[in-house]
Amino acid sequence: MKKTQKESGKLNDHNYEIGGGTASPAILLYLQKKWIGLWQTNPPGIFLLSFGTVIAAIMAIPVVYVIWRSVFAGRDRWLRLLDERIPQLLWSTLSLTIAVTILALIIGVSLAWLVIRTDLPGRKYWRWLLAMPLVIPPYVGAITYINVFGRSGVMRDLWRDNPWLVRVFGEYSFDIHSFLGVFLVLSLFTYQYVFLIVSASLKKSNLNYEEAAYSLGMNAKEVFWKVNLPLLRPAIGAGAILTSLYVLSDFGAVSILRYVTFTAAIYFQRAGFDTASASVLSLVLIIITLAFLWVESKSRKKNKYYQSSGTFKSAPVLGLGKWKWPSLIYVSVMFFFSFVLPMAVLLYWSKIGLSMGALDSRFWGFAFNSFKISAMAALVCMIFMFPIVYLKLRFPSVITRLIDKICYTGYALPGVIVALGFIFIFNNHIPFLYGTFYLVALAYVVRFLPQAMQAGESALQLVSPRVDEAAKSLGYPTWKVMLTVVLPNILPGVIAGGALVFVSSIKELPVTLMLRPPGFDTLAVRIYFEAHEALYYLAAPSALLIIAVSMLPLRYILNKY
Amino acid sequence: MxxxxxxxxxxxxxxxxxxxxxxxxxxxxxxxxxxxxxxxxxxxxxxxxxxxxxxxxxxxxxxxxxxxxxxxxxxxxxxxxxxxxxxxxxxxxxxxxxxxxxxxxxxxxxxxxxxxxxxxxxxxxxxxxxxxxxxxxxxxxxxxxxxxxxxxxxxxxxxxxxxxxxxxxxxxxxxxxxxxxxxxxxxxxxxxxxxxxxxxxxxxxxxxxxxxxxxxxxxxxxxxEPVNHFVSNFVGRTNLLPGTVLSDNKSVSTCLGMIRLPEGHPFIKEESIGVAVRPESIHVSEKDGMPATVKSFIFKGDSIDTVVAAKMPCGTEQELILSLHPDKELQTGQQVYLTILPKNISFLKMTENNQRT
CATH class of the missing domain: 3.40.50.300 (P-loop containing nucleotide triphosphate hydrolases)
Structure with missing residues (x-):
């Protein structure tokens, strides 16, 4: 026994936890016990944990800084904004968000139901086709709609050249730069979220429940209201929250359609160098976003449904009968307006652009800039994602869950707020990086890291924690286990996550606009400015290139649902 | 070491x-x-x-x-x-x-x-x-x-x-x-x-x-020699009968009668203990022994797990589980006779644990 005592003294050198050593005072021993008590397994090494904490801090600091600045914006400014500006913006933002969400729900659920549960002709293809608009950034969609329905658009010309249209329908009165215009355009380019989630849920829904309901004497209508709809509620809720968070954060489409919501107001305040007011408006927008997230988490807690997987019987296909043709027309019309029409406009202008030499060295320069910063962001996200996800799944505790949650800050909140935070921090504290493209890439990381995390997480979930433990018992420390055993097994997920970040970064508009160094233009930025100057033949090729790149991970996104 | x-x-x-x-x-x-x-x-x-x-x-x-x-x-x-x-x-x-x-x-x-x-x-x-x-x-x-x-x-x-x-x-x-x-x-x-x-x-x-x-x-x-009810029940199955150690501290009184305790047993006088009888140490015959009625049985292939209600010598009725040869023909309600073989009987401390399990 004496010998082991001696050994133990020596072995204390290996300890990696706080305290250690037989001579450590009682208080340290107590803290050490508390620390160990926090973790389900052994605590992670101090290096891994610090790495994760630093990443989480990077993700949260910009937004925290904005909140802090808004608190010190001054009483007068707060009162002035609360008096007029904020009520206006609240009305314009919330009415748009709710209206778009409702219309997207109606379109998304009806399309999903038609495609999955009825004998709609070509339903297999429609499932893919109706998700296609996902590749068109809403601001590009908005530009094409201005092109067709705007003040000097195709429709206006049609009315001018065909007097009989005026006789039948009256003067051309549709104004795309109105609530109605923004509402319709945003709905067309956001219903896909609802459509994808609800159709996935419909596909998975088990016929057993419906049969049980029929056997209890319910008729088809009752079954729909009492069985189908409640089972779909989680999916509908998830689609609604995604849509409304998107509308709250959208800057490109609303500003191109000259409709002012919080995001656009923040952008223009900052452009006018009134950053204090911008931070006040940001705080309000943060609160609205958090309120939406809170409502969503509440409703999710109440609606925990488990689809039993034991005996799975997929539901039968409903015959549409006389509704076949109206349904087909409805689906085709939705597809036409959300995909065919915008693509046709882009192709038309691209053709003109090509003949006018739009693909010059400037164009390729913008493309190179876009690719450079997006690739940088994707690479950093792939690296940052790993420790966060590994900590969360392999060292479950309140601490690692918190780290994981914090990393969603920049993702859940609108890009303009993240950009504003970056401006504050780098302008005041790290000026040598301010006005470099590294800043833009880092902001992309803050915005899109969770996309890489989700992909990495679902890949890591497929690797048994026992595999890691096997490697550890064979003498490999954690970092080596991560690199030699875990990484090779999750590589496809890591790459998929990187691709998602890359595509999101290529499309990104507000952060790029606010943070790019002078003269550093990307494809998205050029589209924004050229559309403002109605140089559609220049904007269209850039938009097509972005859409082509977006198609790359589409398969992965669609398979996920 | x-x-x-x-x-x-x-x-x-x-x-x-x-x-x-x-x-x-x-x-x-x-x-x-x-x-x-x-x-x-x-x-x-x-x-x-x-x-x-x-x-x-x-x-x-x-x-x-x-x-x-x-x-x-x-x-x-x-x-x-x-x-x-x-x-x-x-x-x-x-x-x-x-x-x-x-x-x-x-x-x-x-x-x-x-x-x-x-x-x-x-x-x-x-x-x-x-x-x-x-x-x-x-x-x-x-x-x-x-x-x-x-x-x-x-x-x-x-x-x-x-x-x-x-x-x-x-x-x-x-x-x-x-x-x-x-x-x-x-x-x-x-x-x-x-x-x-x-x-x-x-x-x-x-x-x-x-x-x-x-x-x-x-x-x-x-x-x-399981030491308590949990062990005797978890490792194989067992019938547990209550018993009391007699004042001579050498045998235990149960419903089956007196059973001799092994040398050096850990019990004290008058202690309530459990007597565990393995299913395979109960022998079944057509006439001799303690009468019992078959209540249920499950054919397991290599044996038949049987539950009987036995009329104990002390007059009470107790359910016992038995393991019978697979060739044996059984019917519920059938009368059988049991003999308890002295082998594989163990004596267990009755701790709180026993009551729980």
Whole structure:
């Protein structure tokens, strides 16, 4: 026994936890016990944990800084904004968000139901086709709609050249730069979220429940209201929250359609160098976003449904009968307006652009800039994602869950707020990086890291924690286990996550606009400015290139649902 | 000197009040095969993970091969313990071949020779270039064992290694794995909830329930002389009859009559104890003995599990379980006669634990 005592003294050198050593005072021993008590397994090494904490801090600091600045914006400014500006913006933002969400729900659920549960002709293809608009950034969609329905658009010309249209329908009165215009355009380019989630849920829904309901004497209508709809509620809720968070954060489409919501107001305040007011408006927008997230988490807690997987019987296909043709027309019309029409406009202008030499060295320069910063962001996200996800799944505790949650800050909140935070921090504290493209890439990381995390997480979930433990018992420390055993097994997920970040970064508009160094233009930025100057033949090729790149991970996104 | 020494080990998971492992102490000798046996959730896997170092106990110490691995102030992480581990799902590295898996942790210069040696040992030569998904369950298990043995670990820990195998393969692998471990003179700790596994492979069995050790003993001792109701019921099935130790302290009075206690029994005068009778030590005949009525029976193939209501000599009626020969024709309500064979009767302390289980 004496010998082991001696050994133990020596072995204390290996300890990696706080305290250690037989001579450590009682208080340290107590803290050490508390620390160990926090973790389900052994605590992670101090290096891994610090790495994760630093990443989480990077993700949260910009937004925290904005909140802090808004608190010190001054009483007068707060009162002035609360008096007029904020009520206006609240009305314009919330009415748009709710209206778009409702219309997207109606379109998304009806399309999903038609495609999955009825004998709609070509339903297999429609499932893919109706998700296609996902590749068109809403601001590009908005530009094409201005092109067709705007003040000097195709429709206006049609009315001018065909007097009989005026006789039948009256003067051309549709104004795309109105609530109605923004509402319709945003709905067309956001219903896909609802459509994808609800159709996935419909596909998975088990016929057993419906049969049980029929056997209890319910008729088809009752079954729909009492069985189908409640089972779909989680999916509908998830689609609604995604849509409304998107509308709250959208800057490109609303500003191109000259409709002012919080995001656009923040952008223009900052452009006018009134950053204090911008931070006040940001705080309000943060609160609205958090309120939406809170409502969503509440409703999710109440609606925990488990689809039993034991005996799975997929539901039968409903015959549409006389509704076949109206349904087909409805689906085709939705597809036409959300995909065919915008693509046709882009192709038309691209053709003109090509003949006018739009693909010059400037164009390729913008493309190179876009690719450079997006690739940088994707690479950093792939690296940052790993420790966060590994900590969360392999060292479950309140601490690692918190780290994981914090990393969603920049993702859940609108890009303009993240950009504003970056401006504050780098302008005041790290000026040598301010006005470099590294800043833009880092902001992309803050915005899109969770996309890489989700992909990495679902890949890591497929690797048994026992595999890691096997490697550890064979003498490999954690970092080596991560690199030699875990990484090779999750590589496809890591790459998929990187691709998602890359595509999101290529499309990104507000952060790029606010943070790019002078003269550093990307494809998205050029589209924004050229559309403002109605140089559609220049904007269209850039938009097509972005859409082509977006198609790359589409398969992965669609398979996920 | 004991090879492994566990003293007063206690582990409570965060968010729970009841310890998963509570004040557990035992010793293991070099080369011994031990099985931690108990129902699921009894803490046996936690105990194994504490020995491996994947978790840390809040109290108690673990000494392996004269090295202190864990106590209140010090802790050696799993990668520095030199403990081999075989997991329930084998946890082979899916991206590596058999030979890469087996050689994964081996860092000496004779790596190639050692890997071949271990592959010979588990009889897997010729499979070197295969990936885990190209192997059968039994082969995967042998790779897992080879991988754990390659580094000549101080002890190899096996977590429910047979639970993923079907019945035939299971019988065969029990023998094979016991032989491999014995041939290498490795100390081994198995975890199992299956009494058949435990009885077949172990030198000694440690029965655990609700985080506490119930009994430590050889398979024979555990089966024939269970110390309490839990052990007698978990390892095989048993009929428990109440009894009282007589004032001469030499025999116990039960409903069946007086039964002699063995020499050196731990009971005191007038103590209420339990008398455990194994189903196979009740003999059934057509006429002689204690009358009983068949209440239900289940045909098991190699035997018939039968429940009877017996009229005890003291006048009360008691349900007993029996194990009958499969050829026996039975009907519910049928009258049978029972004789209790004196072998395989054990005497149990009636602790609070007995009332609970």
């Amino acid at each position: 004991d090879h492994i020494e566990i003293t007063n080990l206690t582990k409570t998971y965060p968010g729970t009040d009841k310890p998963a492992v509570s004040h557990v102490s035992f010793q293991i000798k070099k080369g011994e095969i031990i099985t931690l046996l108990g129902p699921s959730g009894c803490g046996k896997t936690t105990l194994l993970r504490l020995i491996a170092g994947f978790e840390r106990a809040e109290k108690g110490s673990i000494i392996i091969g004269e090295k202190l691995m864990s106590d209140d102030t010090s802790f050696i992480p799993p990668e520095k313990r030199g403990v081999g581990m075989v997991f329930q799902d084998y946890a082979l590295f899916p991206h590596l071949t058999v030979i890469e898996n087996v050689g994964f942790g081996y860092k000496e210069e004779d790596k190639k020779d050692r890997v071949n040696e271990v592959l010979d040992l588990v009889n897997l030569r010729g499979y070197e270039k295969r990936f885990p998904h190209e192997l059968s369950g039994g082969q995967q298990q042998r790779v897992a064992l080879a991988r754990a043995l390659a580094r000549r670990p101080l002890v190899v820990l096996l977590d429910e290694p047979f639970s993923n195998l079907d019945a035939d393969l299971r019988d065969q692998m029990r023998v094979e794995i016991r032989n491999i471990i014995k041939n290498t003179n490795t100390t081994a700790v198995f975890v199992s909830h299956d009494q058949k596994d435990a009885l077949a492979i172990s030198d000694r069995i440690i029965v655990i329930n609700e985080g506490e050790i119930q009994q430590i003993g050889t398979p024979k001792e555990i089966y024939q």
